[in-house]
Amino acid sequence: MPHRVTRLLTSLALAAAAALLAAPLTAAEHPIVIVIHGGAGVIERSHMSPEREASFRAGLGAALDAGFAVLEGGGAALDAVAAAVRTMEDDPQFNAGRGAVLNHDGICELDAAIMDGTGPRAGAVAGVHHVKNPIDLARLVMDKSPHVLLAGQGAEEFALAQGVLLVPESYFITPERVRELEQAKRSAAERTPTAPLPLRPAAPRGMGTVGAVALDAQGHLAAATSTGGLTNKLYGRIGDTPIIGAGTYASESCAVSGTGQGEFYIRQVVAYDICAMVLYQHLPLAKAVDTMMHDKLTRTGGEGGVIALDHDGNYAMDFNSAGMHRGVRDSRGHREIAMYRDAN
Numbered sequence: 001m002p003h004r005v006t007r008l009l010t011s012l013a014l015a016a017a018a019a020l021l022a023a024p025l026t027a028a029e030h031p032i033v034i035v036i037h038g039g040a041g042v043i044e045r046s047h048m049s050p051e052r053e054a055s056f057r058a059g060l061g062a063a064l065d066a067g068f069a070v071l072e073g074g075g076a077a078l079d080a081v082a083a084a085v086r087t088m089e090d091d092p093q094f095n096a097g098r099g100a101v102l103n104h105d106g107i108c109e110l111d112a113a114i115m116d117g118t119g120p121r122a123g124a125v126a127g128v129h130h131v132k133n134p135i136d137l138a139r140l141v142m143d144k145s146p147h148v149l150l151a152g153q154g155a156e157e158f159a160l161a162q163g164v165l166l167v168p169e170s171y172f173i174t175p176e177r178v179r180e181l182e183q184a185k186r187s188a189a190e191r192t193p194t195a196p197l198p199l200r201p202a203a204p205r206g207m208g209t210v211g212a213v214a215l216d217a218q219g220h221l222a223a224a225t226s227t228g229g230l231t232n233k234l235y236g237r238i239g240d241t242p243i244i245g246a247g248t249y250a251s252e253s254c255a256v257s258g259t260g261q262g263e264f265y266i267r268q269v270v271a272y273d274i275c276a277m278v279l280y281q282h283l284p285l286a287k288a289v290d291t292m293m294h295d296k297l298t299r300t301g302g303e304g305g306v307i308a309l310d311h312d313g314n315y316a317m318d319f320n321s322a323g324m325h326r327g328v329r330d331s332r333g334h335r336e337i338a339m340y341r342d343a344n
Contacts, residue, residue, distance in 0.1 A: 103229070108129065
């Protein structure tokens with residue numbers, strides 16, 4: 001081959017290599033990942049019929065696939081977590097949206113939050129009674145208002161102004177939640193009047209908050225969480241879900257959604273603390289989550305779980321309760337749905 005041709009080919013090869021190095025990361029170079037949870041608690045095989053287990057797995061799978069479809073189509077992590085959580089809000093098996101647990105007065109008070117790790121930006125609502133999908137209203141608080149958190153009647157007036165679908169309170173109430181409330185009230189009545197109030201309010205067996213965290217093809221993280229709170233809670237009680245940094249948090253390095261007894265998550269600022277350990281102590285994500293769930297939270301009496309995801313696509317689904325409804329799907333071909341302590 002003539003020397004000039006050899007030099008030309010060499011120059012072309014070097015130019016191509018330089019262009020590849022200078023090019024921005026493509027979608028193929030960023031893993032896309034979504035992780036979801038459907039609540040933590042007493043989730044054990046001995047308490048679960050095959051039919052009920054299959055139904056929970058189907059519900060988790062539908063939410064997981066709804067969120068992943070957004071990511072797979074090139075959509076944003078923010079849209080993916082909203083899609084996953086909205087799916088669970090519409091499924092009466094989960095304690096969020098339709099099928100949420102009832103407060104002491106027999107009505108639903110719904111909380112939700114969403115956070116975009118880019119910015120970061122966040123929106124949340126608390127104590128709403130008529131919003132079909134609280135996660136969508138939380139998104140509007142973030143996008144269409146100067147605020148982060150709206151509560152109660154003010155949140156619902158904002159929903160009306162934004163054209164959000166409102167439904168009667170009866171939409172959310174299911175026979176199972178009515179039975180759970182009646183049982184909780186009987187248990188409370190049987191307590192010794194002089195006994196101290198429990199640090200951990202009774203929660204329905206194996207149920208809790210729903211949430212999602214996602215990493216999109218552009219490398220952006222987001223988190224979303226929604227809940228009905230605790231069965232037989234006092235009117236006006238607000239848990240950790242809409243408190244940014246407690247039950248929901250996302251930054252450029254980490255996204256977290258929690259499920260458990262909100263009072264403990266608020267006191268420990270659980271979601272933010274996990275991300276802080278990753279960012280400032282340079283802990284691997286799994287180690288940060290383990291430290292929180294099995295050391296810090298357990299030491300103070302808190303029970304529940306978290307899902308977490310970092311900017312490299314590493315994820316954790318950890319809990320100190322008997323079980324946690326959870327799932328993960330990514331662009332590497334991994335898809336997993338689990339409920340029990342033994343990984344499935």
